[in-house]
Amino acid sequence: MNMKRFLLPAAFLVLSAAAARLAAEEAAVVVSGKPVASAAVYRAGGEAYLDARSVGRALGGQVYWYPVSGRVRLSLRGRAMQFVADSARAESGGESFVLPAPVKVRASRAFLPVSFLVSKPFGRWSGTDAQWDDRTGTLEIDRRGDVGPVHVFSYDGHTRVVLELAPGVAYRAAPRGAGAVEATLPLGTIESADRAEVDDGVVASYQLKQETRQARLIIQFAAKGAHWRAAELSDPRGLAIDVYAPGVPELPPPSPQKRRVVVVDAGHGGQDPGATGRRGTREKDVNLAVALELSRVLRRRGDFEVVLTRDQDAFVPLSDRSDKANALNADLFVSLHCNAASSARKSGFEVYSVSETASDPEAERLAQAENAALKLEGKDPQDETAKLILLAMTKTEMLNESAPFAVLVERALDRYTDLENRGAKQAAFYVLRGTHAPAILVEMGFVSHRDDEAKLNSRAFRRRMAEGIAAGVADYARSKGWL
Numbered sequence: 109m110n111m112k113r114f115l116l117p118a119a120f121l122v123l124s125a126a127a128a129r130l131a132a133e134e135a136a137v138v139v140s141g142k143p144v145a146s147a148a149v150y151r152a153g154g155e156a157y158l159d160a161r162s163v164g165r166a167l168g169g170q171v172y173w174y175p176v177s178g179r180v181r182l183s184l185r186g187r188a189m190q191f192v193a194d195s196a197r198a199e200s201g202g203e204s205f206v207l208p209a210p211v212k213v214r215a216s217r218a219f220l221p222v223s224f225l226v227s228k229p230f231g232r233w234s235g236t237d238a239q240w241d242d243r244t245g246t247l248e249i250d251r252r253g254d255v256g257p258v259h260v261f262s263y264d265g266h267t268r269v270v271l272e273l274a275p276g277v278a279y280r281a282a283p284r285g286a287g288a289v290e291a292t293l294p295l296g297t298i299e300s301a302d303r304a305e306v307d308d309g310v311v312a313s314y315q316l317k318q319e320t321r322q323a324r325l326i327i328q329f330a331a332k333g334a335h336w337r338a339a340e341l342s343d344p345r346g347l348a349i350d351v352y353a354p355g356v357p358e359l360p361p362p363s364p365q366k367r368r369v370v371v372v373d374a375g376h377g378g379q380d381p382g383a384t385g386r387r388g389t390r391e392k393d394v395n396l397a398v399a400l401e402l403s404r405v406l407r408r409r410g411d412f413e414v415v416l417t418r419d420q421d422a423f424v425p426l427s428d429r430s431d432k433a434n435a436l437n438a439d440l441f442v443s444l445h446c447n448a449a450s451s452a453r454k455s456g457f458e459v460y461s462v463s464e465t466a467s468d469p470e471a472e473r474l475a476q477a478e479n480a481a482l483k484l485e486g487k488d489p490q491d492e493t494a495k496l497i498l499l500a501m502t503k504t505e506m507l508n509e510s511a512p513f514a515v516l517v518e519r520a521l522d523r524y525t526d527l528e529n530r531g532a533k534q535a536a537f538y539v540l541r542g543t544h545a546p547a548i549l550v551e552m553g554f555v556s557h558r559d560d561e562a563k564l565n566s567r568a569f570r571r572r573m574a575e576g577i578a579a580g581v582a583d584y585a586r587s588k589g590w591l
C-alpha cells in the first residue's frame with residue numbers, strides 16, 4: 109500500500125471505523141468450562157475471525173506477529189505453527205495445513221478464521237476440541253484428554269471412585285501414606301484438572317491433576333485405617349478404586365433395591381425460551397443440555413430410573429410436567445432452570461423447594477417469573493398458583509421432604525462447582541406444587557452474568573453441574589435408605 113494514502117484523512121476514518129468495529133464485538137473464550145479471555149471478532153465474507161493473540165493465550169501458548177514479513181507464529185506445547193497474512197496456508201514442523209479462509213490483519217492485529225480453530229486438523233495439532241457458537245459469540249475449548257472425568261458413588265461405609273480411561277492408558281494404584289491412595293497414569297493427559305470435597309464419611313476428597321509426563325489421581329480418606337481395592341472396569345473403560353471405612357468388609361457395591369424413579373425436568377422450551385443472556389444464551393437450551401447430561405450421569409450409576417419431561421426443544425405446559433411425574437409414581441422431581449437479573453453483578457446457583465411463602469422478596473419475584481409460562485397456556489398465574497396451595501398443603505410429607513432434598517443438592521453443588529452458592533431457599537413454584545414426590549428447582553446460574561453465562565454455555569461446566577446434582581440426589585436417596 110502507498111504510504112502517502114495513510115496520511116489522507118479519509119483513510120484515517122476508514123481505519124478508525126475498522127478499529128471501532130473490532131472493539132464492538134468481543135467473543136468469550138471458555139477453556140474447560142472456565143471463561144479465560146475475551147477476543148476481538150472481525151467478520152468478513154460470512155466468516156468470523158478471532159484475534160490470534162487472545163486465542164493463543166487462552167490455549168496456553170504465545171502468538172508472535174511480524175508486521176514486516178506478514179508472518180504470524182503460534183507456539184503451543186513446544187511446537188509452532190506459522191501463518192502468513194492474507195494466505196490460507198499454514199505450516200508446522202514440515203506439515204502443511206489449508207485454512208478454510210485466509211488469515212486477516214486488521215488494526216495491526218492478526219485474526220485467525222474460526223472455522224480453522226474448530227477444525228479437526230487444528231484440534232489434532234493443538235490437542236483440543238473447540239466449538240464456536242456464532243449466536244452467542246462463544247469459543248469453547250476443551251482439552252482432549254485420555255484420562256477422566258472422575259465419578260464418585262457413595263454407599264454405606266464404602267465409596268467407589270471411578271476414573272474414566274481411554275483404551276491403552278496404563279495405570280498403577282498405590283498407597284500414599286496411611287491416609288490416601290493414588291493412581292498414576294504414565295503419559296496420560298487429562299481434559300481438565302478436578303478436585304472435589306466428597307465428605308461422605310469414607311472419602312474426604314479427591315484430586316485429579318496433570319503432571320509433566322503423567323496424570324495423577326489422589327484420593328484422601330476421611331479416616332486413617334480405611335482400606336481400598338482397585339479394579340478395572342470395561343465398557344466404558346475405567347479404573348474403579350473402592351475405599352472402605354475401617355472395619356467394613358471389602359464387598360462389591362450392594363445391588364440396589366427397587367430402582368427409584370427420578371423425573372428430570374428441563375424448564376421452558378419451544379415458544380417459551382425462559383431467560384435470555386447478554387450474549388443471547390437461551391435458558392431453555394442450557395436447561396435441556398444439563399437435563400440430558402444429568403440423565404446420563406444418573407443412568408450410569410445404575411440405581412435410578414430416569415424420565416425426562418422433555419428431550420427436545422418443545423413447549424410442555426407446567427401442569428403436564430408434574431402430571432407426568434405423578435403418573436409414573438416418581439420418587440424425586442428435579443426441575444432445571446437458569447436465573448436472570450437486571451443487575452449484571454448477580455451470579456451463582458440456588459436450590460429451591462416449594463413453600464407457601466417465599467424465603468425473601470427476590471425468591472418471590474423469581475417464582476413469578478418462572479410461573480409466567482402459565483400465560484402461554486392461557487392461564488392466570490395468580491389463580492392457578494392459589495388453586496394449588498390447598499392441594500400442596502395436603503401433601504405435607506412431600507413438603508417436609510423437599511426442603512432437606514434441596515439442602516443436600518445445594519451442598520453437593522457447592523462441592524462440585526466453583527459458582528457462588530446462594531443457598532437453599534423456598535418459593536411458590538407452580539411446577540413443584542403439583543408434584544407428589546419431593547421436588548426441587550435448581551437455578552443453575554445467571555445468564556445475565558458474564559462469567560456465569562460463559563460457563564453455562566460450556567460442556568465441561570454443564571457436566572460438573574450434572575455430576576453435582578446427581579451427587580445430591582444420591583445423598584438424599586442414601587438418607588432415605590434407598591441405596
Ligand SMILES: [Zn+2]
Nearest residue numbers: 375382445446
Ligand atoms: Zn426458568
